[in-house]
Amino acid sequence: MSRVKTLQSFFKRYRRPGDIVFAWIVLIFSVFLLSQIFEQTAYQSRGKLVAQPRFWPAISLGTMSVFAAFHLLGSAFSERIEGRWREVWHWIKSVEYAGWFIAYAASVPYAGYLPTTIIFAILLTLRSGYHNAKMISAAIVSSFIVVVVFKTLLKVNLPAGRIYEVLPDGLRQIMLAYF
Known part of the structure; x- marks a missing residue:
């Protein structure tokens, strides 16, 4: 056959x-x-x-x-x-996360890598429907680990946030170098 x-x-x-x-x-x-x-x-x-x-x-x-x-x-x-329009609405909803990424990438030069990563991790956790303290804490810890791995261990050059300019001298140098 x-x-x-x-x-x-x-x-x-x-x-x-x-x-x-x-x-x-x-x-x-x-x-x-x-x-x-x-x-x-x-x-x-x-x-x-x-x-x-x-x-x-x-x-x-x-x-x-x-x-x-x-x-x-x-x-x-x-x-x-x-189900045509349900499917189209699903496509539109999927584009939302590209918007979140664009907003994140645009925010890093102003707010800094560490604060922006933590804020967006919390916002995306809440957006995904996880509203309990355990999940929000996990988002904060994981975003902090990501920042430490990328900025400190891998030495990835990322734009320093303008918000770091208002910090005291010693703290500003630490935030610019490691976070």
Whole structure:
């Protein structure tokens, strides 16, 4: 007995909730990138076609656009599955943690590595739904250990916080060097 019974079963498409939204997003994004190819790349009068700076990006973006259009057609003609907007909302909620990271990275130069790490560890612990003192204490201890390992043991150069400038001289030097 063969693994692939028919060509049709080999290419059978399994639709997922949110599939058509994803197809539209990818198609719009790829067509937008393809529309920018002449502004973002240059043409050199000398040289072969395949050596042109915009040749391979145009091939890849054109292929991406064609396959995105096929994906959209396949999604449009497939049976509808409930839960599309729940799935899209799940995607949006997942992006929230990228926002937390951006806020963390933007806060470190102002508040310093140690205070920012502890504050964000506590905030993310609370955001994740752990509201008891044991979990918050674990977040504080683990964030302190992370700071000690990265800054003191591994000697990773991280921006010093502007808040450290208001500390007394001896404490400021310790915080700048180790935390």
